[in-house]
Amino acid sequence: MRKTGRKLLNFDRRLGARFVAGADEAGRGSLAGPLVTAAVLFDYGVLRDHKVRPLAILNDSKQLTPDERARLFLAVTGCASRIAVRIIPPAVIDSDGLHRSNLRGLRETLADLSPPAEVCLVDGFRLGPLAPEHRAVVDGDTRSAAIAAASIVAKVVRDRAMHRLDALYPAYGFASHVGYITPGHSAVVRERGPSDIHRLSFEARCYAGETVGAGARA
DSSP: OOHHHHHHHHHHHTTOOSEEEEEEEEOTTOSBSOEEEEEEEEETTTOOGGGTGGGTTOOOGGGSOHHHHHHHHHHHHHHOSEEEEEEEOHHHHHHHOHHHHHHHHHHHHHHHOSSOOSEEEEESOOOOTTSOSOEEETTGGGTOHHHHHHHHHHHHHHHHHHHHHHHHSGGGOHHHHTTOOOHHHHHHHHHHOOOTTBOTTOOOGGGTTOOOOSOOOO
């Protein structure tokens, strides 16, 4: 097993619990598209030998290529006992705020897991008293297997959604940047205005000089 996968799994096993859940999000810093939160539950009572080998390259999703993420997405869905996903659309982010939407999504995905985890881990954030009992782990997607798995699920689900949305809004290039700020993305937004799936509450430089109004559908 590659060092990254072994290190992450060992972190979770050292917690001394059989059922360990991790939660993370994708799209927090995006200019367009949804925020996706995910939670993954691993049963370390059965996750061993051949069942754990597909997680050999497990790592923070940002450290992986798209092909590696796709392989690990299949591995995680095959190894996990439970997976929960929430998709938070731009309109909700605009009305409720990004941070509040993110915390709620993480709380809800952890609460959706059944049976409940003995230990719940979240990448960086404390989720408040309404969440299941949990621990915030700084840089958790590079330390915990359950959090890294959740980061992969959230990232792959969100990227696939943005590729589908590219067909509805082809002028914005969502298939290449999946909604994040790039020079090309910024230039299109300045020229055409934001689309229906851009986050209007995001005070980004590419909105400078633009009147934010009705979305432009390409």
